[in-house]
Amino acid sequence: xxxxxxxxxxxxxxxxxxxxxxxxxxxxxxxxxxxxxxxxxxxxxxxxxxxxxxxxxxxxxxxxxxxxxxxxxxxxxxxxxxxxxxxxxxxxxxxxxxxxxxxxxxxxxxxxxxxxxxxxxxxxxxxxxxxxxxxxxxxxxxxxxxxxxxxxxxxxxxxxxxxxxxxxxxxxxxxxxxxxxxxxxxxxxxxxxxxxxxxxxxxxxxxxxxxxxxxxxxxxxxxxxxxxxxxxxxxxxxxxxxxxxxxxxxxxxxxxxxxxxxxxxxxxxxxxxxxxxxxxxxxxxxxxxxxxxxxxxxxxxxxxxxxxxxxxxxxxxxxxxxxxxxxxxxx
Amino acid sequence: xxxxxxxxxxxxxxxxxxxxxxxxxxxxxxxxxxxxxxxxxxxxxxxxxxxxxxxxxxxxxxxxxxxxxxxxxxxxxxxxxxxxxxxxxxxxxxxxxxxxxxxxxxxxxxxxxxxxxxxxxxxxxxxxxxxxxxxxxxxxxxxxxxxxxxxxxxxxxxxxxxxxxxxxxxxxxxxxxxxxxxxxxxxxxxxxxxxxxxxxxxxxxxxxxxxxxxxxxxxxxxxxxxxxxxxxxxxxxxxxxxxxxxxxxxxxxxxxxxxxxxxxxxxxxxxxxxxxxxxxxxxxxxxxxxxxxxxxxxxxxxxxxxxxxxxxxxxxxxxxxxxxxxxxxxx
DNA sequence: CTGTTAGCGCCTTCAA
DNA sequence: TTGAAGGCGCTAACAG
Numbered sequence: 001x002x003x004x005x006x007x008x009x010x011x012x013x014x015x016x017x018x019x020x021x022x023x024x025x026x027x028x029x030x031x032x033x034x035x036x037x038x039x040x041x042x043x044x045x046x047x048x049x050x051x052x053x054x055x056x057x058x059x060x061x062x063x064x065x066x067x068x069x070x071x072x073x074x075x076x077x078x079x080x081x082x083x084x085x086x087x088x089x090x091x092x093x094x095x096x097x098x099x100x101x102x103x104x105x106x107x108x109x110x111x112x113x114x115x116x117x118x119x120x121x122x123x124x125x126x127x128x129x130x131x132x133x134x135x136x137x138x139x140x141x142x143x144x145x146x147x148x149x150x151x152x153x154x155x156x157x158x159x160x161x162x163x164x165x166x167x168x169x170x171x172x173x174x175x176x177x178x179x180x181x182x183x184x185x186x187x188x189x190x191x192x193x194x195x196x197x198x199x200x201x202x203x204x205x206x207x208x209x210x211x212x213x214x215x216x217x218x219x220x221x222x223x224x225x226x227x228x229x230x231x232x233x234x235x236x237x238x239x240x241x242x243x244x245x246x247x248x249x250x251x252x253x254x255x256x257x258x259x260x261x262x263x264x265x266x267x268x269x270x271x272x273x274x275x276x277x278x279x280x281x282x283x284x285x286x287x288x289x290x291x292x293x294x295x296x297x298x299x300x301x302x303x304x305x306x307x308x309x310x311x312x313x314x315x316x317x318x319x320x321x322x323x324x325x326x327x328x329x330x331x
Numbered sequence: 332x333x334x335x336x337x338x339x340x341x342x343x344x345x346x347x348x349x350x351x352x353x354x355x356x357x358x359x360x361x362x363x364x365x366x367x368x369x370x371x372x373x374x375x376x377x378x379x380x381x382x383x384x385x386x387x388x389x390x391x392x393x394x395x396x397x398x399x400x401x402x403x404x405x406x407x408x409x410x411x412x413x414x415x416x417x418x419x420x421x422x423x424x425x426x427x428x429x430x431x432x433x434x435x436x437x438x439x440x441x442x443x444x445x446x447x448x449x450x451x452x453x454x455x456x457x458x459x460x461x462x463x464x465x466x467x468x469x470x471x472x473x474x475x476x477x478x479x480x481x482x483x484x485x486x487x488x489x490x491x492x493x494x495x496x497x498x499x500x501x502x503x504x505x506x507x508x509x510x511x512x513x514x515x516x517x518x519x520x521x522x523x524x525x526x527x528x529x530x531x532x533x534x535x536x537x538x539x540x541x542x543x544x545x546x547x548x549x550x551x552x553x554x555x556x557x558x559x560x561x562x563x564x565x566x567x568x569x570x571x572x573x574x575x576x577x578x579x580x581x582x583x584x585x586x587x588x589x590x591x592x593x594x595x596x597x598x599x600x601x602x603x604x605x606x607x608x609x610x611x612x613x614x615x616x617x618x619x620x621x622x623x624x625x626x627x628x629x630x631x632x633x634x635x636x637x638x639x640x641x642x643x644x645x646x647x648x649x650x651x652x653x654x655x656x657x658x659x660x661x662x
Numbered sequence: 663c664t665g666t667t668a669g670c671g672c673c674t675t676c677a678a
Numbered sequence: 679t680t681g682a683a684g685g686c687g688c689t690a691a692c693a694g
Binding site (some may be wrong): 663664665666667668669670671672673674675676677678 | 679680681682683684685686687688689690691692693694
């Protein structure tokens with residue numbers, strides 16, 4: 001492997017000049033620039049970035065911690081992060097933690113040991129179970145929840161859920177079921193609080209029987225629909241903690257001969273691509289996933305470059321997208 | 332940030348001893364080991380891995396090129412890769428190329444510039460449009476297709492497709508439709524060849540009208556089902572190039588009053604998790620995704636460590652999983 | 663505009 | 679078992 005010294009020798013110049021030619025070519029004479037070009041080509045010289053980074057004491061890399069990489073929403077957030085990072089000359093190291101704290105710590109170690117400059121965490125957490133933030137680690141929490149410590153970018157989950165449920169109430173619904181996500185999941189908790197708040201506002205008493213436990217996955221939405229279909233009295237509308245379960249539930253209700261939206265209204269959360277296509281198309285909360293990613297990256301890069309951001313918490317606007325899946329209750 | 336020299340000073344020893352204490356503690360006296368431990372804790376010393384890697388001239392990192400990160404199958408393959416890599420002390424850098432050659436090149440540059448030691452490519456390609464392999468880059472192609480240049484790990488797509496279609500023929504089906512994936516996609520091509528081979532074996536003439544173009548996504552499966560439902564005569568069975576489209580098609584057929592498997596048989600490809608749950612459960616080809624990942628990683632690490640693998644092409648066994656979605660045709 | 667030189671943090675001889 | 683010293687490839691003074 002050719003080094004900068006080999007190039008210098010080949011071009012009959014010093015390493016300093018080669019280095020300059022690479023970083024600020026305008027400050028090197030044209031003649032020498034040409035010689036250098038030729039030498040580089042001849043030797044197939046590629047700068048050793050490991051050496052560059054070592055010397056610069058900065059890896060120009062940020063780690064993105066993802067609980068589950070095969071997830072549309074996260075993929076969009078990552079997309080936004082990469083956009084900003086690349087524009088600023090940073091690379092993105094994806095850390096699929098698969099919800100394991102051990103794996104999460106490993107990635108934190110990477111920044112402790114200089115392999116990365118900072119972390120964006122896509123796993124929502126409350127204060128209690130937080131590994132991050134850590135004193136000596138620059139980190140930002142993306143798509144976080146209420147009460148996330150330190151820098152964070154998110155939407156108002158409570159408000160969004162409340163808005164959705166209030167809309168159902170305004171349509172005339174009184175018995176509104178919930179397909180919940182994982183119990184301990186902070187997003188689930190926030191959205192659930194929004195649900196309760198909407199009921200409280202309308203003086204509807206909260207009935208825990210109307211809450212069916214799901215796990216954010218398709219299958220659990222299907223099961224939930226079955227349970228709702230045999231309830232007496234049956235709810236007239238459902239608020240699902242994500243689109244995937246909502247879409248499964250639509251399917252499940254149809255199998256039981258319950259038609260949407262005539263017999264049953266349903267609202268999801270996320271606005272996945274399929275939600276525009278399913279039958280009926282799904283009313284849902286749309287999160288600005290890419291924007292969340294972009295904002296998080298901007299925040300982290302600010303921190304890395306030693307600037308102090310104005311605010312700790314950035315709350316981005318969501319959108320309540322009304323589609324075919326809701327209607328006033330019968331009677 | 333404390334360096335190894337600071338620790339040496341604090342412990343009253345030389346840097347060499349500290350270094351040894353970190354790598355081969357058994358070769359350092361217990362007394363000194365203790366002193367060193369204390370010094371490290373006091374100074375909160377963390378070795379600078381950028382320096383370590385620089386000196387070792389090896390990043391102990393492999394890049395995994397993924398066309399689309401939000402994809403179950405790829406996620407499983409990556410899982411297998413990470414398993415092997417971590418056991419051998421390598422980290423995995425995920426490169427989501429989003430099918431862009433530019434982005435792909437960027438990751439190739441990382442290994443040229445020492446930021447990574449080798450590449451595992453999850454994008455299938457034929458000889459013509461290959462960026463990899465490249466002379467000076469160690470790479471392995473995972474989940475590749477027929478005719479992939481250089482080291483590769485895959486299943487026999489042609490054989491698998493042929494087996495599935497032959498099974499339909501054996502059940503008595505003669506008009507067998509296809510929901511294809513993206514036209515240029517090599518997996519699509521291989522599987523399509525398998526389909527044709529099965530027809531040829533049974534002396535059934537290939538009818539291009541029975542092929543509906545899809546794109547591997549849910550929505551295209553739905554559309555395909557609509558098209559098939561108005562064909563006259565309608566096919567009695569469908570071979571779908573992946574599970575996602577197959578599951579969508581089941582849905583689409585049901586909407587048209589076509590019941591599976593009585594009125595229509597269907598077979599998918601991939602064996603996604605949902606395929607075990609949908610109604611009817613889906614007959615499909617199961618790929619050993621994790622195993623493909625593991626084998627690819629083993630191969631690449633062998634190459635990195637300078638050993639020459641026995642074979643260039645590793646073909647892993649697939650499984651034809653028969654579930655409820657197929658039956659003999661009516662009459 | 664170009665060359666010289668020192669040193670980033672670590673590890674590995676080599677000698678004690 | 680420990681210490682001293684050199685060097686990995688690169689860049690940033692500084693001097694010319």
